[in-house]
Amino acid sequence: MARDSDYILELLKEYGMITDEQVSKGWEEVQASKGKLDIIDALKVLGFVEEEQLLSLLASQYGMEVVDLSTYVFPEEVLSALTPDIVTNYQIVPVMKHDNVITVAISDPSDVETIDSLRYLLGCDVDAVAAPMEQIQKVIAEHYASASDSVEHYIDELAEDEAASAQMLAGALGDASENYAEDDTPIVKLVSLLIIDAYKMRASDIHLEPLEKRYRVRYRIDGILIEQEAPPKYLQANLTSRLKIMSRLDITEKRIPQDGRIQLKMGDVDIDLRVSTIPTTHGESIVMRILDKSSIQLDIPKLGFLADDMKLINHIISLPDGIFLVTGPTGSGKTTSLYAFLNTINLPTRKLITVEDPIEYQLAGINQVQVAREINMTFSAALRAMLRQAPNIIMVGEIRDLETAEIAINAALTGHLVFSTLHTNDAPGAITRLIDMGVKNFLVASGVRAIMAQRLLRRNCNECREEVEPTPAECRLLNIKEDYLANHKFYKGKGCPRCNGTGYKGRIGIYEIFLVTPDIGELIFNNEPSAVIRERARANGMRSLRDDAMRKAEAGISSIEEVIRLTLMDAQ
Numbered sequence: 001m002a003r004d005s006d007y008i009l010e011l012l013k014e015y016g017m018i019t020d021e022q023v024s025k026g027w028e029e030v031q032a033s034k035g036k037l038d039i040i041d042a043l044k045v046l047g048f049v050e051e052e053q054l055l056s057l058l059a060s061q062y063g064m065e066v067v068d069l070s071t072y073v074f075p076e077e078v079l080s081a082l083t084p085d086i087v088t089n090y091q092i093v094p095v096m097k098h099d100n101v102i103t104v105a106i107s108d109p110s111d112v113e114t115i116d117s118l119r120y121l122l123g124c125d126v127d128a129v130a131a132p133m134e135q136i137q138k139v140i141a142e143h144y145a146s147a148s149d150s151v152e153h154y155i156d157e158l159a160e161d162e163a164a165s166a167q168m169l170a171g172a173l174g175d176a177s178e179n180y181a182e183d184d185t186p187i188v189k190l191v192s193l194l195i196i197d198a199y200k201m202r203a204s205d206i207h208l209e210p211l212e213k214r215y216r217v218r219y220r221i222d223g224i225l226i227e228q229e230a231p232p233k234y235l236q237a238n239l240t241s242r243l244k245i246m247s248r249l250d251i252t253e254k255r256i257p258q259d260g261r262i263q264l265k266m267g268d269v270d271i272d273l274r275v276s277t278i279p280t281t282h283g284e285s286i287v288m289r290i291l292d293k294s295s296i297q298l299d300i301p302k303l304g305f306l307a308d309d310m311k312l313i314n315h316i317i318s319l320p321d322g323i324f325l326v327t328g329p330t331g332s333g334k335t336t337s338l339y340a341f342l343n344t345i346n347l348p349t350r351k352l353i354t355v356e357d358p359i360e361y362q363l364a365g366i367n368q369v370q371v372a373r374e375i376n377m378t379f380s381a382a383l384r385a386m387l388r389q390a391p392n393i394i395m396v397g398e399i400r401d402l403e404t405a406e407i408a409i410n411a412a413l414t415g416h417l418v419f420s421t422l423h424t425n426d427a428p429g430a431i432t433r434l435i436d437m438g439v440k441n442f443l444v445a446s447g448v449r450a451i452m453a454q455r456l457l458r459r460n461c462n463e464c465r466e467e468v469e470p471t472p473a474e475c476r477l478l479n480i481k482e483d484y485l486a487n488h489k490f491y492k493g494k495g496c497p498r499c500n501g502t503g504y505k506g507r508i509g510i511y512e513i514f515l516v517t518p519d520i521g522e523l524i525f526n527n528e529p530s531a532v533i534r535e536r537a538r539a540n541g542m543r544s545l546r547d548d549a550m551r552k553a554e555a556g557i558s559s560i561e562e563v564i565r566l567t568l569m570d571a572q
Contacts, residue, residue, distance in 0.1 A: 005038045008110070011057060012049065022048040041281045051132065058109040059130040067095065069105060069135040074143055084144045086121070088234055090114055093131075093139045101125045107133035140234040190231065191242045195273065195288070197228075199266060201500065204290055204331070206273075208243075210236050210283030221500070222458045222507050223331065240277075240284050247275040255279055261358075262288070274358065296336060296361050298343040303336070304457075304508035306551060309543075312513055313452075317341050322449030323412045325399075327424040333456050333509055334421045335360055338395055341419060342366060345393060354395040355382040371397070380404045387411055396420040402438040409439060409447035426545070427453040427514035428534040431524055445521040453512040455566050457549055457558045460491055461499035468492045470560045477564055478550070492559035508557060510548040510566070515540070 012018045018026075022043065029042035043049040059066045072095065081094045081102050092114065096103035102124060106114060109130045118126045194217070198206045203219035210216075215236045217228045231239065244251040247260025262273040272291040277284045305313060316324055324341075326334045339361060346352055346365050354363075357371035357379070367389075369382050379396055380403040386394060387407075398421045399405045412418045424430045430451045434444050467489055470480060493503025514537050516524070523533050538544070543551075546567035553563050 005040050008040055008054075008058070011061060012043075012054075015057060017053060017057070018043060018048055022046070037281060045281060055107070055109070055130055055132060062109040064109045064128055064130045066130045067105060069093070069095075069131045069139055072139075074139070079143055082122075086118075087140050087144060088232060090118065091133065091136060091140075091233070092118070093136055093143075095129060101127060103127040103129060105129050105131035105136055105139075107131065107136055134237070137234045137237060141238060187235070187238045187242050190235070191239060191246070195262075195264065195271075195290075196266065199271065199290060199292070202506075206286075206288040206290070208239065208286040208288075210280060210285060212282050215239075220331075222502070222504050223456055224458075224502075226500075226502075236283055240286065243275060243286055243288075244277070247273075249275070249277065254284060272360075291360055296339065298340050298363075300340050300344055303333075303340055304552070305511065306548075309511055309513060309548070312515075313341075316450045316513075316515075317345050317417075319417060319449055321412055321415050321417055323408060323418045323420065323447050324449055325420055325422055325430050325451045327422045327427060327430050327451060327453045328455060329423060331456075332454055333507075334454065335397075337452070337454060337509070338419050338421070339363060342393070342395060350392040351390065352393045352395070353386045353389060353391045354397070355379055355386060356395075356397040367391075378404075380407055383407045383411070387416075391416065393417045394419070398422070399434075399437075405434055405437050405439050406443070409443050412447040412449075413443070424453070426534070427451040427512045427542075428530050428537055429453075430514075431533060432530045435524075435527070441525050441527055445516070445524040448516050450516060451514045453514075453545060454509050455545055455549075456507040457510050457552060457566055458504035458562050459506040459508050460556065460558055461493035461496060461503055461505040463498045463505075464493045464496035464503060465491045465556065466494055468559070474560050474564060477568070478546075478560065488554050489556070490553055490560050491556040492561065503559075504562070508552060510545050510552065512543065512545045512548065514542055 009018075009023070013020075013023070023039075025046060026039050026042040026048065029046055030037050030039055033042070037045065040049070040054070044051065044054075056066055058064075074093075074095070078094050078097050081097045082092075082104075087093055092104045092106050094102055095105050102118075102122065104115075104118065104126060106128045107130070108114075109128070115126055115128055194206065198219045201219055201221055203221050204223075205220035207218040207220070207225065208215070209218070213233065215230050215233050217230045218225045219228055220226075241251050243262075244258075244260070246262045247258075249258045249260045257276065257278045259277075260275040262275060264271045264273070269292065274289040274291065276287045276289075279285075300313060301310065326337055328334050342352060342354070343363060346363070348365075351367075352365070353367040353369065355369040355371060359368050359370050362368065369377075369386065371377055371379060371382065379398070379400060383394070383396060383404060384407060394408075394411060394416055396404065396408055396418065399408060408418050408420060422430045422433055424433050428451070430453075431444060431448070434448070435441060468491060470478075470485065470490055474480070475485070493499055493505075495501040495503045499505040517540060520533060520536060520540070523536060544567075546563065549558070549563040549567050552558050553560055
């Protein structure tokens with residue numbers, strides 16, 4: 001039901017539970033959430049209103065008693081008064097049954113619609129008491145037989161091939177299973193099978209998102225989020241606790257974000273999961289990034305460079321000094337590219353050191369340093385120490401501040417080859433980003449040798465790929481002429497079991513490689529805008545991300561639709 005937020009707000013003011021200043025901040029939070037929060041939720045998120053206080057206030061206004069379900073004894077005849085489906089759908093529990101009257105515990109005293117629906121559904125009178133939602137969900141999980149049945153059903157749905165999953169499950173459970181009691185085994189299996197299912201579907205991330213009425217599960221496959229069959233809402237707390245235990249996080253802390261790590265062995269494959277939790281309105285949202293050590297491409301040719309770009313990259317990484325920057329958003333493959341470059345130039349005659357946060361993959365023969373801010377081991381501090389180790393080649397995971405940028409450029413100007421990343425939309429934009437950080441123009445012009453922007457383009461599925469004709473709208477967006485269409489063919493996957501019906505399977509990089517030539521350096525020195533620098537780079541032969549994507553579409557590797565999706569804002 002849509003609660004009367006204005007009425008509740010007036011009550012909170014009337015009872016002196018909030019100030020006008022707090023209300024103003026609450027409305028700012030509502031605006032920032034873009035409609036996801038109402039004013040009451042915003043006040044909770046900001047910590048101005050406690051759930052228990054609000055529950056007591058609303059209960060008194062609606063003439064309800066507040067009960068503590070944690071000490072309540074539930075007789076069997078009371079529990080059996082409602083079916084498991086009703087209690088889970090409405091998120092209520094029966095606490096008393098007398099004659100033709102059932103008393104239920106509800107978390108929102110103002111939700112009279114639920115009470116009316118229950119009266120109609122049950123054909124009897126329904127009274128209500130108030131109780132915290134967390135307590136109600138715990139009662140549902142503990143006292144309704146269908147809870148374990150639902151878990152087992154969900155597990156059976158996930159484990160389509162039980163024989164194949166059994167061995168993987170045994171490895172995935174690992175030592176963490178000893179932290180759970182025997183009666184929690186279904187939850188242990190459920191979490192492990194979620195991870196196995198995501199891994200089998202080639203997912204890079206697992207998103208577990210608590211919504212108001214359900215618990216959403218989504219996998220990011222080939223860069224696109226795909227919703228999966230979700231577990232019952234009342235298992236949310238159990239799943240969150242299990243994942244926190246596996247990640248060695250504080251299960252009692254629900255107010256602040258936490259980061260952890262899970263290490264699993266599935267058959268002969270070692271899997272790392274980077275776990276991130278963040279509190280939201282309806283519980284803790286969890287994202288697990290799957291790092292498959294066996295799948296990382298450490299050979300440059302496998303990254304998707306075409307012949308001319310491959311030649312250019314080999315030239316850049318063979319330079320004796322200077323900075324080579326790789327740019328792009330999170331998840332665009334920057335780290336994989338850097339690892340491939342380092343692996344190629346990792347020779348016994350060279351000393352390579354990296355500073356990363358986190359170290360995603362361990363590379364043989366390379367000294368890798370983990371950032372640890374709690375002991376002041378920042379990027380800049382580690383970089384200073386690394387220079388005293390007399391390295392030939394340095395990799396800085398990311399340039400985030402002026403201090404790190406200046407140390408990296410000074411290292412490049414004193415005979416070191418430096419690799420790093422930045423978050424910018426295109427390659428020339430990295431120049432502007434460094435200058436905005438405070439790096440002097442002449443240092444950027446003399447220290448930076450090349451910048452590469454990249455994205456990951458979905459590959460057409462080879463099993464169901466078929467020739468297609470670009471639509472008029474696609475031709476307009478890509479400025480494709482009729483004579484061009486007459487000489488080129490385009491393909492797209494129609495969807496099959498091998499690609500889960502998406503038409504795509506796997507991804508390939510698209511690249512924009514920007515060389516800082518003498519004339520470009522002069523533009524940087526003169527503080528010319530990014531657009532002017534980009535125009536000169538294009539005149540010098542730089543291909544844009546869209547140019548490279550189109551070459552891969554022409555080769556049948558990807559589709560016109562995918563080119564538009566990734567490069568819609570690309571300047572021509």
